[in-house]
Amino acid sequence: MHDDAIVRTTIQELVIANRALAAENVIDDFGHVSARHPLRPDRFLLSRSRSPMLVSADDIMEFELDGTPVDQNGRRVYAERFIHAAIFAARPEVNCVTHHHARSVLPFTVTDTVLRPMFHMASVIGHAVPVWESQDEFGDTNMLVDTLPMGESLARALGDGTCALLRGHGAVCAASTIAGACLVSVYLKENAEMVLNALPLGAPRYLTAGEVDKAAAMLLSPMPLERAWTYRKAKAGFHGL
Amino acid sequence: MHDDAIVRTTIQELVIANRALAAENVIDDFGHVSARHPLRPDRFLLSRSRSPMLVSADDIMEFELDGTPVDQNGRRVYAERFIHAAIFAARPEVNCVTHHHARSVLPFTVTDTVLRPMFHMASVIGHAVPVWESQDEFGDTNMLVDTLPMGESLARALGDGTCALLRGHGAVCAASTIAGACLVSVYLKENAEMVLNALPLGAPRYLTAGEVDKAAAMLLSPMPLERAWTYRKAKAGFHGL
Amino acid sequence: MHDDAIVRTTIQELVIANRALAAENVIDDFGHVSARHPLRPDRFLLSRSRSPMLVSADDIMEFELDGTPVDQNGRRVYAERFIHAAIFAARPEVNCVTHHHARSVLPFTVTDTVLRPMFHMASVIGHAVPVWESQDEFGDTNMLVDTLPMGESLARALGDGTCALLRGHGAVCAASTIAGACLVSVYLKENAEMVLNALPLGAPRYLTAGEVDKAAAMLLSPMPLERAWTYRKAKAGFHGL
Amino acid sequence: MHDDAIVRTTIQELVIANRALAAENVIDDFGHVSARHPLRPDRFLLSRSRSPMLVSADDIMEFELDGTPVDQNGRRVYAERFIHAAIFAARPEVNCVTHHHARSVLPFTVTDTVLRPMFHMASVIGHAVPVWESQDEFGDTNMLVDTLPMGESLARALGDGTCALLRGHGAVCAASTIAGACLVSVYLKENAEMVLNALPLGAPRYLTAGEVDKAAAMLLSPMPLERAWTYRKAKAGFHGL
Numbered sequence: 001m002h003d004d005a006i007v008r009t010t011i012q013e014l015v016i017a018n019r020a021l022a023a024e025n026v027i028d029d030f031g032h033v034s035a036r037h038p039l040r041p042d043r044f045l046l047s048r049s050r051s052p053m054l055v056s057a058d059d060i061m062e063f064e065l066d067g068t069p070v071d072q073n074g075r076r077v078y079a080e081r082f083i084h085a086a087i088f089a090a091r092p093e094v095n096c097v098t099h100h101h102a103r104s105v106l107p108f109t110v111t112d113t114v115l116r117p118m119f120h121m122a123s124v125i126g127h128a129v130p131v132w133e134s135q136d137e138f139g140d141t142n143m144l145v146d147t148l149p150m151g152e153s154l155a156r157a158l159g160d161g162t163c164a165l166l167r168g169h170g171a172v173c174a175a176s177t178i179a180g181a182c183l184v185s186v187y188l189k190e191n192a193e194m195v196l197n198a199l200p201l202g203a204p205r206y207l208t209a210g211e212v213d214k215a216a217a218m219l220l221s222p223m224p225l226e227r228a229w230t231y232r233k234a235k236a237g238f239h240g241l
Numbered sequence: 242m243h244d245d246a247i248v249r250t251t252i253q254e255l256v257i258a259n260r261a262l263a264a265e266n267v268i269d270d271f272g273h274v275s276a277r278h279p280l281r282p283d284r285f286l287l288s289r290s291r292s293p294m295l296v297s298a299d300d301i302m303e304f305e306l307d308g309t310p311v312d313q314n315g316r317r318v319y320a321e322r323f324i325h326a327a328i329f330a331a332r333p334e335v336n337c338v339t340h341h342h343a344r345s346v347l348p349f350t351v352t353d354t355v356l357r358p359m360f361h362m363a364s365v366i367g368h369a370v371p372v373w374e375s376q377d378e379f380g381d382t383n384m385l386v387d388t389l390p391m392g393e394s395l396a397r398a399l400g401d402g403t404c405a406l407l408r409g410h411g412a413v414c415a416a417s418t419i420a421g422a423c424l425v426s427v428y429l430k431e432n433a434e435m436v437l438n439a440l441p442l443g444a445p446r447y448l449t450a451g452e453v454d455k456a457a458a459m460l461l462s463p464m465p466l467e468r469a470w471t472y473r474k475a476k477a478g479f480h481g482l
Numbered sequence: 483m484h485d486d487a488i489v490r491t492t493i494q495e496l497v498i499a500n501r502a503l504a505a506e507n508v509i510d511d512f513g514h515v516s517a518r519h520p521l522r523p524d525r526f527l528l529s530r531s532r533s534p535m536l537v538s539a540d541d542i543m544e545f546e547l548d549g550t551p552v553d554q555n556g557r558r559v560y561a562e563r564f565i566h567a568a569i570f571a572a573r574p575e576v577n578c579v580t581h582h583h584a585r586s587v588l589p590f591t592v593t594d595t596v597l598r599p600m601f602h603m604a605s606v607i608g609h610a611v612p613v614w615e616s617q618d619e620f621g622d623t624n625m626l627v628d629t630l631p632m633g634e635s636l637a638r639a640l641g642d643g644t645c646a647l648l649r650g651h652g653a654v655c656a657a658s659t660i661a662g663a664c665l666v667s668v669y670l671k672e673n674a675e676m677v678l679n680a681l682p683l684g685a686p687r688y689l690t691a692g693e694v695d696k697a698a699a700m701l702l703s704p705m706p707l708e709r710a711w712t713y714r715k716a717k718a719g720f721h722g723l
Numbered sequence: 724m725h726d727d728a729i730v731r732t733t734i735q736e737l738v739i740a741n742r743a744l745a746a747e748n749v750i751d752d753f754g755h756v757s758a759r760h761p762l763r764p765d766r767f768l769l770s771r772s773r774s775p776m777l778v779s780a781d782d783i784m785e786f787e788l789d790g791t792p793v794d795q796n797g798r799r800v801y802a803e804r805f806i807h808a809a810i811f812a813a814r815p816e817v818n819c820v821t822h823h824h825a826r827s828v829l830p831f832t833v834t835d836t837v838l839r840p841m842f843h844m845a846s847v848i849g850h851a852v853p854v855w856e857s858q859d860e861f862g863d864t865n866m867l868v869d870t871l872p873m874g875e876s877l878a879r880a881l882g883d884g885t886c887a888l889l890r891g892h893g894a895v896c897a898a899s900t901i902a903g904a905c906l907v908s909v910y911l912k913e914n915a916e917m918v919l920n921a922l923p924l925g926a927p928r929y930l931t932a933g934e935v936d937k938a939a940a941m942l943l944s945p946m947p948l949e950r951a952w953t954y955r956k957a958k959a960g961f962h963g964l
Contacts, residue, residue, distance in 0.1 A: 028472070029473065050468060050471065051469075051471065053475065054471065076464065106435050107439035107445065110359055110445040110447070111443045111446070118833055118891060120866035120891060121753070135449075139451075140449055140452050140455060142452070142455035142459040143361035143448070143452055144361075167446070168359060168361060169361050170360070197827070197919050198833060199441055199442065200441055200919070201830050201831075201834040201835075201836045201919075202834045205834070205890070206833070207866070207891050208858075211864065211865070211891070215866045215867075217865070227752060227774060230774065230777065231751070231774035232752065234774075234777055270710040270713040270714065271709070271710070290709060292710075294717075295712065295713065344676055345679070347600060348683050350601075351600055351688070352680060352683040353684060354683045381692030381693050382693065383696035383699070384602035384697045409600065409688075409689050409693070437683075440682055510954070511950060511951040511954040511955065531950060532950060533950060533953065533954035535957065536953065558946065583842065585916065585920070586920070588921065589921035589927065592928040593924040593925045593926075593927055593928070594925060617931075622931055624934070624938045625930070625937070626843075626941065649928070650841065650842050650928070650934070651842060651843050652842070678920050681924065
């Protein structure tokens with residue numbers, strides 16, 4: 001493929017990811033999805049400031065890994081682009097980051113119940129999802145991750161995992177592919193709902209450590225990822241792609 | 242803009258607000274949304290009596306701040322227009338009022354759990370949402386706020402806040418802009434659902450007072466409001482506006 | 483109106499009621515809605531055996547008040563037509579009956595919590611909804627109300643109320659108008675969901691007896707009924723009617 | 724009917740079943756539905772590897788009762804086809820098998836609450852739904868039933884019932900007709916949701932053993948099955964069929 005075609009393909013997939021996560025009710029008026037630039041790993045692609053459901057290819061901008069827009073041209077940018085910047089900087093193998101306020105994860109950010117995978121599809125969230133507390137380093141804020149130091153602090157909480165929760169705010173998800181980050185985002189949400197429903201019946205038996213590792217390795221392999229991605233593209237209205 | 246255009250624009254936004262809150266399941270067969278008249282602050286605009294999902298520009302009527310229709314022309318009016326009248330009279334800075342029966346807020350009107358913001362998007366509901374008890378001044382009623390004294394009593398419960406709950410009935414929301422009142426309405430509902438889901442896990446940690454103030458100031462500023470409003474207009478089918 | 487037009491109008495409203503309750507998720511693959519014949523009070527109108535979502539005017543048949551089809555013509559009839567027959571026979575003022583399995587009411591049929599109205603819109607269900615236990619008179623059955631004696635037993639449980647629950651089965655709703663029976667059906671379902679959501683917060687304060695009576699009288703009066711019915715017709719796709 | 728027409732009809736029904744269970748949110752990106760070959764009971768029909776919502780007649784392949792594809796032609800096959808193979812081999816009277824991850828059943832796979840029918844429509848799930856624990860014979864796995872011995876172990880847990888749960892994974896449903904397996908699948912999901920909602924009110928009274936047997940025999944008879952199947956086909960967009 002020509003370089004132009006490579007970039008166009010990534011942008012197209014990124015647009016689909018924005019709309020697919022909106023169609024799955026992971027993302028709503030706020031939240032965003034980014035992809036590392038396919039040719040320049042020191043840059044990432046992210047929409048200008050608008051709701052993911054409405055993002056088109058023309059909205060996608062380039063950013064450096066400190067959150068600086070490469071060619072702003074007067075466009076408004078997301079205040080929280082530093083989430084993406086800091087994770088792409090800290091994690092060379094990550095190529096897609098999502099940030100969202102999926103309702104079902106919020107209870108796990110403000111209580112002491114640790115979110116763990118209760119069924120195999122959620123193995124992709126890892127053994128236990130960490131919670132980032134903005135108060136620890138930054139005290140009372142407007143709750144946005146709107147500086148690079150805040151993004152870097154959040155990236156440390158994420159560590160080498162696929163997702164982390166933000167207290168009283170939402171979640172970030174990260175993976176080496178766009179399809180993978182979307183799968184993590186969807187099943188993080190689904191698993192949280194499921195655990196909330198199970199708790200009245202008593203403490204659930206979560207997947208064992210071995211099951212988490214084996215199931216996650218299987219689900220993040222090409223064939224399951226492609227099946228899920230084809231499905232989500234169709235649900236978001238991108239049938240032919 | 243000519244005066245006519247100013248009024249037409251407000252009416253159009255008000256129609257969209259009616260339909261957007263229906264699309265968000267905040268409002269259903271009953272409930273209503275009003276806006277202060279943009280040129281005559283002693284009047285407000287409100288649909289004739291019909292479900293918000295079905296409201297068109299032709300349905301919008303003018304009312305005085307005691308609930309009297311300016312030019313009724315035989316049209317049926319909402320029995321509860323006094324909610325809007327009393328709030329607009331008491332709060333000169335308020336330009337939009339919503340009244341609805343969003344299901345998730347009802348439990349907080351009939352139990353002792355105080356509704357507080359559990360995530361940053363809900364900071365716009367304020368520190369703790371007051372509950373108005375119609376029994377206190379009016380005893381057994383048909384539960385409608387269908388007189389000016391009842392509207393005034395409710396407005397006192399609202400105080401200088403952005404929302405209040407009505408015991409066994411629903412909620413009112415108020416803000417200085419139509420987009421703001423819709424944001425408060427949506428996130429009041431979302432936050433209530435979230436708290437209901439979190440309570441089985443133990444008492445949630447709500448936002449701190451400082452976080453509520455800072456996040457609300459940020460969210461009710463032009464850029465976030467515009468992002469949310471553009472999204473809600475699109476969801477309600479008003480793409481080009 | 484000519485007699486033919488009167489009957490056609492009732493049949494059209496009955497078809498809309500079938501589809502409106504399907505659109506509200508009150509009714510699904512099973513369940514049914516009937517209307518008393520507008521000219522012959524000793525007969526009622528009910529679809530042949532098919533899911534309410536799919537009912538058209540051509541499906542509507544006439545039945546006598548013992549459940550006998552007037553002109554069967556080889557058409558399959560609902561096994562549970564006796565629910566309608568017995569209620570129309572026992573309650574001359576009732577002109578519409580619905581039977582459904584709305585999910586949210588089922589918990590109140592198999593536990594000791596009595597379903598009561600928690601918000602004003604649900605005042606139309608009455609002070610406390612009775613539960614009919616088929617075991618009491620009929621022992622182990624296939625749970626269908628498929629004989630006239632079973633229908634009559636259920637009608638006694640309903641008494642002079644607007645609704646009753648069937649243990650391990652669902653509900654019946656009855657009112658003097660089609661719009662009224664639909665309003666009762668929708669708010670029976672909504673109120674049950676709301677109480678289920680409120681219970682984890684502690685025992686809810688239900689409407690007082692005086693509030694129930696006053697709010698129900700208001701809601702079942704022409705103006706609110708028409709607003710709700712116009713809304714439900716529109717939601718079910720019958721905009722012009 | 725000619726043999727070709729018989730097979731085409733089964734394939735068409737199978738495609739509809741795939742899409743109908745997707746429309747009912749029983750099945751999503753993963754999960755599958757199979758049918759025994761109508762002319763060769765030693766074979767079954769199952770889609771190539773793709774999400775059920777997207778399955779068309781061209782995707783349907785033939786498999787032997789050990790999971791071997793008859794004519795693979797380079798097509799990707801479901802890793803879990805052994806679920807279907809083993810159940811068709813063990814149960815000559817079963818002609819349709821579904822496998823899915825309906826969210827509401829998961830809590831019953833990881834806690835000690837046994838899933839039982841709480842309303843008559845769910846009598847088709849049987850008296851108590853068994854749970855298959857993959858750890859017992861296979862230890863830590865990737866949680867897929869991707870070998871014939873695993874499929875056979877699961878088939879033993881199913882026994883002569885209509886459904887079984889898989890710990891931390893989902894469910895299988897089986898019946899003598901496609902319409903019947905879909906009915907079991909839908910009401911397994913609905914009943915699980917209902918029990919989850921009822922438990923906070925106290926232990927529910929489930930159907931008696933006699934009620935389960937009588938109601939299930941009635942519901943799995945031709946007339947109710949046809950009503951439900953016609954409804955589900957319409958909901959999935961197959962109106963004329």
